Amino acid sequence: MLRLARISKAARCVVGVLALQIAAADADEPAKAGFFAKQVAPLLARHCLECHNSSDPKGGLDLTRAEGLAAGGDSGSAIVPGDAAASLLWQRVSSGEMPPEGKSPAGAQRELTPTEKATLREWIAAGAVWGAGPIDALAQSSDRRAGADWWSLRPIAELQSSCVDVQEAATNPIDSFVLARLYAAGLKPSPPASRAALIRRLAFDLIGLPPSPAEVEEFVNDASPVAYQKLVDRLLASPHYGERWARHWLDVVRFAESQGFERDRLRPNAWPYRDWVVQALNHDMPYDEFLRRQLAGDVLWPDDPTAVVATGFLVAGPWDEVGQTQQSEAMKAVVRQDELEDLVGVTAQTCLALTVHCARCHDHKFDPVSQTDYYRFAAALGGVRHGERKTPTGPGMPASGAVYAVTPRQPEATYVLRRGDTRQRGDVVSPGGVKAVAAARAEFGLAPDAPEAQRRVKLAEWITAAENPLTARVMVNRLWQYHFGAGLVDTPNDFGFNGGRPSHPELLDWLAAELMRNGWSLKQLHRAIVLSATYRQAAGFNAEAARVDAGNRLLWRKSPLRLEAEELRDAVLEVSGQLNRTMGGPGYQDFRTFTNNSQFYEVFDAEGFAFQRRSLYRTCIRSGTSPLLDVLDCPDPSATAPTRAVTTTPLQALALLNDSFMLRMAERFSERLRAEAGNDLAAQVDLAYRLAFARPIQAEERSMAETFVSQHGLAAFCRVLFNANEFLYVE
């Protein structure tokens, strides 16, 4: 361990000035500056700047700029220009002490390579000449972090599908991208799925409900060459499409109808935002407008008194009411910063799959997001406050004449906070975007005290700018994930260094470009995807393919998917003939509330038609989630859920076997069978199979089913069907 005497600050300054003079007097300066830029700066960026940066310099040493190098750190002067051996920097590096243990991500080597060490030594020996300006540690990607040249930040490539050389005439450009990778891996796609499997798959996928036996029958027997296209168009036009796909969006924005934290008070007027998402999707609102309205609809559509509803996005998350009402101003300030971190986090992840919130206390450790970027982003959202806004009453609007939405307030000046500490104010910042993303648009041109409304407008413009490569890529990846069970990038909220890499980068770009070419129409993108042969493949297992690609990343089959919690409950209602298809309006409340200072919710199995609406319409309470939905992996409504976990547990089995809702629906299902199939046992079990599995019962299943029903009754039989794997899984 090296021990170095502390030098006085004055002495350090002398050394610093000396260093600069040497540098300035050097005749070879341009060559040396070039050497610095090409060889030394990348080396410093790679190994040193994660800690020795301007935002929070470890040991007081800032190696991003000439002045920092010259000033040295807490242990003294870092460099003696021209004398590597006498330079603390070199001593620490050559001894292997720096970079320190535990600072390298997996797979990246800690110590400098011999070549890098030689470069460093040579540079110091030659006078440690600095190049032009500070090193931008966020500019270039390396094996330990992403820079502004990271794959997801590059412009979307304009690819023609024809540039992919695939022998077979692919019916759809998507297929040519997929086949190219499959063939390269020596794999083949699976044969097409059966018609019966296909309609069950497509119905759950697009509208979240099973097809009726009549619909299955019609499709299976439709000889038209465009039978499938007709089915796709019919389902995309169904109002239930919006209900199904709104659920996905609400997962990401962590929508709930209560405050969370201690009081967890009900937000009785939050539901219009949920309905707005449903309707926007049903009307195929262009995705860029969809985002603009959620970020700044109240400002951009001033003549539309309902435009404020969409800003429910900004206040969808938890809110610490108690924290805001406490006495201490200092503590209130911390709560507000926590709130902004959450808001910046979810906004940037939802729209851009960028984890901007990680840069609250220091520059992002892995992605090109500076701490200044974070506070600029926070300044853009700095006026966002939770509350209720007056709206006209009328269809689709609360009778109370108010919706839970953004209630903007002109924010105070935003400062960079050193280490995120509210007591350590740095520079004032202007509202802005992340510099590494569509740089030209990320500069909003606003003053630090710009009006609140302009801030959100500029933010929305930057996010939806054509030159922002993330927005379209992120959304097409989300759609892909919900259709296939996994995204082309398997981390839909994170396209940064720690996120996944695209399995099919060209396909991702083609889809993103296609989305924008089609005026940001999501429905046209769905259509392209589900019409592909890739989507229409059978789900059958193939041991050989699985040996090469167990996770099916290359899409050699359509992965079977387990029904999501809401899908399962909705399907049980639908199959039992009990689904209440009422759309929109206040949700059903399957809980009793009581107030004991805080609000408490006691969830119970509520009976009656009013409670038999789709699960989307369950009033979603952060502290009062539904045990039945929870156990089936319904995500915690306080956290953004870009993907849902799929777990298999004994508690799920117990819920499906024993829950009062499940048992009651098994009864209703059996009553429906008697009503529709009469007293004929054979007809009853056949209809049961058609309803639950979208197929007729087979001969060898029949006798077993009939024997069971005659001994134990139809309701017991229906209970078994609801527990069957064939019911729970969609091929």
Add this chain to the structure above:
Amino acid sequence: MSNDHDGSKVLDRRDFLSWVSAGLGAAALHHLFGNGLLGNESARAATGGDADDPPPHLPAKAKRAIHIFLCGGLSHVDSFDYRPQLARLHGQPLPSGEKPDVFFGQVGLLRQPDWQFRQRGASGLWVSDLFPHLAAMADELTVIRSMTAETSNHTPATFQANTGFRLNGFPVAGSWLSFGLGCETDELPAYVVIPDVRGVPAGGSINWSNGFLPARHQGVTIRSRGPAIHDLAPARPIDGATEAASRQLLAVMNERHLAEHAGSDALLARIRSYEMAARMQLAVPEVADLDRETSRTHELYGLGGEATNDFGRACLLSRRLLERGVRFVQLFSGGAFGSPRINWDGHEDMVANHGQEAARLDRPVAGLLADLKQRGLLDDTLVILSSEFGRTPFTQAAGETLGKGRDHNQYGFSTWLAGAGLKHGIAYGSTDDVGLRAVENPVTWHDFHATILHLLGIDHQRLTFYHNGIRRRLTNVHGNVIEGILA
């Protein structure tokens, strides 16, 4: 009566009948087991966690843990942090003259402890008369007197005590342990929560949320009276023969379906989950049946006592769960905030509030420690008692006034641990003279969590889960194991 502590899973006739009468369809399940339909695997097969860098990362001192969480804020200066100077300064302002930033903004005069402190046991550890029974177990305790929190707002502080973060949406320690270690048995959940019978804490199920971890790691609430687990038994009675035939039909249908989808692990796992569910249906009523314990044990935990019965039942149930392989049990002492006070939030009157709460908890927790000890379980079990923060040494009252209650104190407070891998009968760290701020060896929740994981064989930097751009940890990017309390 079957043996109450050998982990026996054999139901005798009495249990069997009581279960059937409860509509649980035990006959059906026995039929299934009898048929071999549920396979012959060991009834206590462990289930692994999900961590991709699975523990143990280091030798585990403890195999399981129980966390007793006191909602509202236990006053350290009235319980485990003896500050003689505080008694001397009773009725005076803070010597420094400062007005610390506290939740309700009122800094009254200093108040001496309302309970007498005494040195206890061979160790001479200071514990007040607030907890006379626990005091008798002082030689088992490892008190940390220098805890610090980041907020004095109940719910964010509670979240932080349990998740490391002040916000909603992060997994609690129990979920992390379930994720990292799985369970020692497949008949019971890895992480069990027993709320106070008076109600759940503010934030409800958020307090045992899996956050972004898979849902199987959510805490499962088990009640110490009434049906133990939600949906354990059919909501309406089902005839035993029908239950058995239903399970059999389901098994055959699923096998048939599996044959057409060979190679699917997911389908196979689901079939197996029904077998595990059946085992759980047998195991849970057994574990929850406290009547199987001797009257001496009941007495030890304070069952039957007016104040102690509720928490005694919860503690006894916890021991039964732990000895049957549950990884982490979390007990809540205290429910909602507000009035009347049903937790430790003694703003108005410490004697009334803490007196009432301690009377419920003291004997049961002492009984639990004694019972774990006599069964040898304390050797590899970790017992944790904490609050979200402590209370102020001065009263919550206008300046120059001596009130009876105390406000929240995030700057310094006490927790204790007991059991595996610890130095016993010691106090670690220290607050200042009056107990306001941790001054010697301050401990953060991250340090606290790192230490608990360490004792359970987990390197807190290696138990991670990728979520939203970062490999998340219970300890965020902080945490140092408190070496000073390790044996």
